[in-house]
Amino acid sequence: MLVFDHVTKRFGANTAIDDVSLTIRPGVITAVIGPNGAGKSTLVNMAAGSFRTTSGRILLDDVALQDLPKYKIARAGLSRTYQNIRLFDGLTVLQNLEVALVPRSLPRLIMQAFGLSPGSSEAEARSDCETVLQRLGIAHLGERHAGSLAYGQQKLVELARAIVARPRAILLDEPAAGLNHGETDELKAHIQALRSPDLAIVLIEHDMKLIMSVSDEIYVMARGAVLAHGTPEAIRGNRQVQEAYLGQPGAMGTIEAAARGRRNRIRVRAGEGLAWGQP
């Protein structure tokens, strides 16, 4: 279970996340949606340790993540994919996955490098990687360099890397962005196959069709706060969300405009720093 407990994030005077609480249960797929600037990516980045929270707690099965360094968050069982793919381009696909399975203890790593410990764990890791690649249908790419693959393949490799270490929570940051219809359908099947009783899955997406078809629960965010929470049917039927975001282009425009307006104000203020104190 991944819990955001009254989390706030401020960047200077700008509050990106304002006292947000979310509970992401294992065994189901939880989508987080909302217009640009709603704070979805900020949530992901805080959970993964790229940003520090201003206040509040983030818990993964009762382990507090908010003050841990990034690599310890990963070791606690939280993995992620990136909005802009971040693979190790110069390494092969298999090696990319092996990175996630590198033994955690430094002495053990040293022993292995010096050839002083039985290397069975390396062989084990390799077969784990091959199994995951097979599951995602990209086993034939194992020896290719990650940088040489097509965009859709890279997205799958990133997904494979995120699941190979058997995480307890996974954050998928816009996995369908830039994929064509066929690839999106394939991705949908893979995301559905991720469902398992001890994995909490967070899906951040703009593709509403994908979200409505795969997610069990949806949080709608706007301007750094949770606007609504419920099943896809409830969200679809929620008047507030409909007005604000889904059905009516006009209503959705309002939120976008509000978000833009907020940004503009900040820009104006920053640009006219000298005029700040004047009424």
Place this chain on the structure above:
Amino acid sequence: MIPMALMPIAVIVFGQFLPAYPLRILDLVLLYAMLGLGLNIVVGYAGLLDLGYVAFYAIGAYTYALLASPQFDLHLPFLLVLLIGAGLAALAGVLLGIPVLRLRGDYLAIVTLGFGEIIRVLMNNLDGLTNGPQGIARIDEAVIFGWHLSTPLDYLYLLVVLVVLTFLFVWRLQESSLGIALAAVREDQDAARGCGIDTTGVKLVAFATSATIGGIGGVVFASMQQFVSPESFTFWESLSIVLVVVVGGLGNPFGVILGAALLVVMPELLRAYADYRQLLYGIALVLIILARPMGLIRREYGPSWLVRRMTRA
């Protein structure tokens, strides 16, 4: 495996027919190959530019000079000092690594450069300990289990063994989980942390390992020359070892050995052109880098690639 195993034997056979002076050059090639293989762990595997590698080399050399010379009338056995020198260099690597490995890129290069200079300036000024600029002379010849190493040919044997051991070690390291972790750090440090890699920790291990090899090289150098002075450990020396790695092939042990051969032999061949030697050397380096920006032998054509090829054929 067979061509790789033949190489050291070929070098030893070749050495039998060489007069003293070229033999000395060959010894230097092997010494630089060993230093390059050590530095390659940090520069080639982890992708960190270390411009102060000579500091570890100096620590090894001075350890032997102080513990096996008339300086303090200590004459500890070679192998013991080899261990002490390696240990001290590793310690220096860790002590330097802890504060500086948070830095990246240019900043790391500048701080390591500074460290290299600090060690040299210390050696130059701790007159009571190191004799300052005059250096330490009449250093003991190496004795290994009763075998006195006195000729360049003797050192050739020692160096061939050391280069082979270093080569096997760095190859094993590159293929191990630690090697994978270092490669991830080199490719994308943040993503590596996101995958659970303790980036600072593995970089520290790389730094210390590389320093250890530098220290061993220093001990051998001191016993071979029987003289050390701060002049041998200038920034130019660090730069030469970086060049061995970069020209030869970043991250490729074969490349590093070839780079060492080229960078040691080329200046000797250019001696005939006295005044223009440095100029020609510089031009040659620029041309090589332009023609082979990834080094003489690219990263992927390393020992594992060769083994795969040989077994497939």
